[in-house]
Amino acid sequence: MADATEMFTILQVAEEGRTNIEAVVAREFSLTIILNNRELVTLLCSPINLEYLAVGFLSSEGLIKGKDEIKKIVLSEEQGVIRVETEEDRDFTGRLIASSGARGAAYPNIVDVQSQIMVKTEISASEVLALVEDFEHRSPIYRVTGGVHSAALCSKDGILIFSEDIGRHNAIDKIFGECILKDTSTAERIIITSGRISSEILVKVAKRDIPIIISLAVPTDVAVRLATDLALTIIGRVRGKKMNVYTEGWRVIAENT
Amino acid sequence: MADATEMFTILQVAEEGRTNIEAVVAREFSLTIILNNRELVTLLCSPINLEYLAVGFLSSEGLIKGKDEIKKIVLSEEQGVIRVETEEDRDFTGRLIASSGARGAAYPNIVDVQSQIMVKTEISASEVLALVEDFEHRSPIYRVTGGVHSAALCSKDGILIFSEDIGRHNAIDKIFGECILKDTSTAERIIITSGRISSEILVKVAKRDIPIIISLAVPTDVAVRLATDLALTIIGRVRGKKMNVYTEGWRVIAENT
Numbered sequence: 001m002a003d004a005t006e007m008f009t010i011l012q013v014a015e016e017g018r019t020n021i022e023a024v025v026a027r028e029f030s031l032t033i034i035l036n037n038r039e040l041v042t043l044l045c046s047p048i049n050l051e052y053l054a055v056g057f058l059s060s061e062g063l064i065k066g067k068d069e070i071k072k073i074v075l076s077e078e079q080g081v082i083r084v085e086t087e088e089d090r091d092f093t094g095r096l097i098a099s100s101g102a103r104g105a106a107y108p109n110i111v112d113v114q115s116q117i118m119v120k121t122e123i124s125a126s127e128v129l130a131l132v133e134d135f136e137h138r139s140p141i142y143r144v145t146g147g148v149h150s151a152a153l154c155s156k157d158g159i160l161i162f163s164e165d166i167g168r169h170n171a172i173d174k175i176f177g178e179c180i181l182k183d184t185s186t187a188e189r190i191i192i193t194s195g196r197i198s199s200e201i202l203v204k205v206a207k208r209d210i211p212i213i214i215s216l217a218v219p220t221d222v223a224v225r226l227a228t229d230l231a232l233t234i235i236g237r238v239r240g241k242k243m244n245v246y247t248e249g250w251r252v253i254a255e256n257t
Numbered sequence: 258m259a260d261a262t263e264m265f266t267i268l269q270v271a272e273e274g275r276t277n278i279e280a281v282v283a284r285e286f287s288l289t290i291i292l293n294n295r296e297l298v299t300l301l302c303s304p305i306n307l308e309y310l311a312v313g314f315l316s317s318e319g320l321i322k323g324k325d326e327i328k329k330i331v332l333s334e335e336q337g338v339i340r341v342e343t344e345e346d347r348d349f350t351g352r353l354i355a356s357s358g359a360r361g362a363a364y365p366n367i368v369d370v371q372s373q374i375m376v377k378t379e380i381s382a383s384e385v386l387a388l389v390e391d392f393e394h395r396s397p398i399y400r401v402t403g404g405v406h407s408a409a410l411c412s413k414d415g416i417l418i419f420s421e422d423i424g425r426h427n428a429i430d431k432i433f434g435e436c437i438l439k440d441t442s443t444a445e446r447i448i449i450t451s452g453r454i455s456s457e458i459l460v461k462v463a464k465r466d467i468p469i470i471i472s473l474a475v476p477t478d479v480a481v482r483l484a485t486d487l488a489l490t491i492i493g494r495v496r497g498k499k500m501n502v503y504t505e506g507w508r509v510i511a512e513n514t
Contacts (some may be wrong), residue, residue: 006478008478008481008503010501010502010503010504010506011501011502011503011506012354012499012501012502012511013500013501013502013506013509013511014498014499014500015498017511018506018511019421021501023501023503025475025476025477025478025481025503026475026477026478026479027477027479028455028476028477028478040299044456044457047395070317075491101425105512125270125458141475142356145473145475146474146494147453147475147476147477166455166477181466184412194402196423198285198286198423199301199303200301200306211424217403217404218282218283218402218403218404219286219306219403220282220283220284220285220423220448221283221285222284222285224265235448237403237449241272242269242270242271243269243270243271244263244267244268244269244270244278244280245269245270246267246268246270246280246282247267249267249268249270249275252268252270254275255272256392
């Protein structure tokens with residue numbers, strides 16, 4: 001926790017007057033990923049689980065396929081650099097722009113997602129609500145700073161991996177990086193994200209054969225259309241006892257158990 | 258409005274049962290900026306005010322300085338392409354990665370911000386609250402979709418320019434693009450953003466000689482440190498009648514008028 005946050009003395013202004021208070025602020029860290037001696041990208045991120053972030057990012061971009069390919073990972077926090085060496089040097093397509101600067105067509109990376117996700121996984125509405133309630137209480141950095149996104153990999157019964165980052169893409173890449181390094185399968189699992197679902201987030205998740213994505217926020221139109229094409233279930237705006245199921249509603253069974 | 262949103266028939270699951278409802282979703286658009294026949298970047302954005310976005314983005318990246326330099330802007334919404342021609346072809350430094358993928362050191366672009374913002378602009382706490390209240394009621398796309406960020410350029414007395422986009426960087430670039438194309442000065446003005454203040458957002462704003470930035474969310478540690486260096490006031494977490502003033506608190510005068 002010490003790493004991901006920093007304390008500042010600031011001024012609080014209220015009707016009652018002005019007070020100096022201690023505010024905990026999320027730290028912003030600049031991590032440059034060097035793949036096989038080539039500088040690839042610099043991510044603004046939270047300085048925790050940086051190995052997971054690098055591996056997850058490389059995997060999301062199609063630059064590594066699995067743990068076996070990774071020969072070496074050397075992190076220098078001081079320099080803000082992580083060096084990854086792999087067996088095979090895959091073609092770098094130059095599409096490496098994250099978040100609001102995504103290169104490519106309206107359907108980025110869709111070619112990498114082979115086919116529809118045929119998984120028959122179902123979840124009940126009460127299971128969704130239980131997962132989301134647990135998710136909302138998990139985030140230690142959010143609770144103190146109010147300034148980070150979180151993501152979780154879940155089974156129907158509970159959260160398996162939880163991650164936080166100032167970037168919503170990074171929070172999800174950290175989960176997938178951890179899965180790769182720990183040989184944890186993502187197939188038939190569920191992803192929860194605190195952020196909205198854009199096409200980029202949806203494609204990241206679809207590539208892992210994950211049939212259900214739950215967001216506390218909402219999807220964009222492209223995400224909804226992609227999810228329909230890929231037969232992936234988007235659940236959004238989970239609030240109180242209600243939720244919106246944007247696509248593939250058959251996976252959400254209504255009766256409580 | 259028709260352009261920035263799209264209607265989908267979705268399933269709403271609640272305790273009372275399942276209903277099909279019409280949900281309005283924010284559209285996601287892929288805009289490729291071509292500067293002097295060179296493909297520069299593709300931004301994922303909301304499909305409104307795309308000329309403002311392109312001009313604001315180019316200006317934030319230091320690729321254009323003012324309106325006079327722009328010879329031609331041709332937007333093809335069908336192709337998702339905007340072509341900008343300028344007088345002078347500035348060096349492109351390759352730092353063009355937006356949002357979570359910012360290239361460079363921990364203080365991106367700081368070299369471009371010449372010096373401290375010496376502006377003596379002050380604002381009272383009640384003026385901040387009035388601006389934020391107006392801001393929160395302005396956002397038509399957010400109200401229907403819950404899925405976009407907004408930003409505004411203000412004087413102490415009210416909102417001058419309001420913009421919305423699925424990306425928080427884009428919402429701010431759209432404002433600056435509009436200012437450039439309409440010859441509106443940003444000096445001594447105030448920026449409000451719905452999103453958190455990262456170093457990138459702070460630098461965008463500092464470059465415009467804007468002394469006060471207000472966020473409904475919170476800043477990161479790097480933004481706080483940069484704002485201290487540049488003598489820029491960050492106001493965050495404006496909720497109810499309270500606000501946090503992270504830096505340069507002297508600009509916020511407490512008495513109501």
